[in-house]
Amino acid sequence: MKSEKYISPAVIRRLPRYYRYLGDLLAKDITRISSGELSKRMGITASQIRQDLNNFGGFGQQGYGYNVEYLYKEMGKILGLYKSYSVIIIGAGNLGQALANYTNFEKRGFRIEALFDVNPQLIGLNIRGSEVLDMAILEGYLRDHAIDIAVLTIPKTSAVEVANLLVDNGISAIWNFASVDLKFPGHSVVVENVHLSDSLMTLSYQLKELRSETPLEE
């Protein structure tokens, strides 16, 4: 059932940022904040903030500002947090291990159940309580376990094939670190891409622009 109205991707992209800033405020025992003050901290206009939050029913009282804890929790619910997600990581190299070692994900409900790799030197390793299993048993594993999210930290050459296998075996959410855009026509799958190379190139573009604006000093 589609009960909520359409929220634009740009707003959705800002939600985790609100959640992060509100969490920081909470950690500093700040219980109430005006949209003006939040605007200053976040570098978003106050009217943008009001507009964004109005998508979800507002949360603010004119003249009183926002209740930080309430807004934080509601934002968390909107983001689908406070639930438990079972996660597998495909690719147990440095990046896969980095993600498995990141305790913050677990705190937010993302439980790493297992990692998978083809490398015999990695298979059998235990990463903070999660075992590295052989890719060869992935399909059987997916039949026996209810997995919510698969993280792809494998090279782009094998990413598409593995992603299709995941989707064919019931995975409907993929956090993709491979440098390829995944598409699943005819399947209901959500994909969130982290294209590290794209990000680094954006940085080099900006650095090039910065340097063309700033004449070098003697």
Place this chain on the structure above:
Amino acid sequence: MKSEKYISPAVIRRLPRYYRYLGDLLAKDITRISSGELSKRMGITASQIRQDLNNFGGFGQQGYGYNVEYLYKEMGKILGLYKSYSVIIIGAGNLGQALANYTNFEKRGFRIEALFDVNPQLIGLNIRGSEVLDMAILEGYLRDHAIDIAVLTIPKTSAVEVANLLVDNGISAIWNFASVDLKFPGHSVVVENVHLSDSLMTLSYQLKELRSETPLEE
């Protein structure tokens, strides 16, 4: 000198994606492509593609499509690639090591000169030819070496302090993986953030929405 016209951040964000798709086409020996075909592959409208590329002078000939190799190379120049950038990584944990091990960055001209960490167990390690140095010598290192880009893979608690030290010592480009937005008022610094937690929360939001649309099967 500001010679080029203003390019919107949305266009800039799409550039690495064009570059990636064009590279894939080249690898498949496809030398010419119409905006319609490129549109189909990339999932961007043909008119959007023409509009984006017109920001940089066009590249296409009506009825002939784009010359893939030429467009790829020009796009690379626009992105500031084909130069050599000296890079240091602050934080030699799993993520820092994953980035140091990623050979693709080097191929595009990003040379990892050194990693830095406070952990005595990591200091002295050699990651694919780059040494892990003691954070205590970072300031002196920056005086003696011309570094273009600093990568921050340290926890948010120390990220702001370290970032300020970097900027005070001449760094003008930061690739930031710490879960905090960095600001440097009064300094000319470009920052590109990779907020992994934000990305994961965007995925859980989408998964929540997907599930609310799709009634569970029996």
